[in-house]
Amino acid sequence: MKNRKKIALIGAFILLLLLAVLFIVGPYLIVGPPSPLFTAINYETEVHDIRVEVFDSGNDSVLDETYELTPLKRISHPKPFRFLVPPGIGDEDYTFKVTLEDGFTETYSTKVSTWTNVEIVVYGEEDQPISISEPRGH
Template sequence: MELKRRDKSSFLIFLNYKRHILSYYGGINIKKYQKISIFLGILILILLSYFIVFPFLLVGPPEPLFYINNNDLQSHEVTVEVFDSHNETIFIEKYELDPEEHIAQPKSLWLLLRWSMPWSKGKYTYWAEGEYEFKAILDDEIVDTCRTLPHSWSSVVIDIDKTDNSNSPMSIGVVTV
């Protein structure tokens, strides 16, 4: 019985000591901690918006994944296939283009997020890891490819022009803002 009373009395002494220390140092100021946590939350939001929003304010909206320009006088069928750096197909689409028709394929949200993740592999980049290959097939006959390191503000341009005196009726290249 005396042992329980002793434990209880030592616990009460500890509580009194704790109250004494807290009252001596002014106690715990919850409002101060709330202000600090709100400040840190706002700071984190500002930093995140800097890495995500600032590039778009500086350079503008992202460019399309690719453009197809049919500058020829007849209709054409173009198949575009995009391979990532691991040679996996991430995009494949077939287009029917009339004469003087132009197509701009926007980048998917998934690609934009994938190419603009802060601190990917220890560094901050706005571009993909490794080269991507863009393969264009004109009328199921002519194949042309382009390898590039894509990012939000670069596009592959596929031009079709059989009236041009070049060797190939199709040219493919990269445009960067």
């Protein structure tokens, strides 16, 4: 009788482990690695400093970093662990606030999940020097 309980307990543990692998690791094996939190590229001919701030739906800061973008340089920031949960579990609205060194600021709100990212583009347009969007197909 003791042996049966032990086998049942081991079987339940193995089943739980397999389910965890299926639902947590499985999507990464099927879809691939997570996309970055954001990418930024400078299409201008001069160097720009950009400050990227990310806030969650409670307006708490998730990220506050400043980057130097040389012409045609593309940078990306990996997603923190909190964004790497399987799709649909941790999706909530986040606000991206991007500020150029001259003080021009643009904001963009979206749901962030494992395989979505935000693209920040800096151009020389005087009235709209920053564009923030999600790449097509996401």
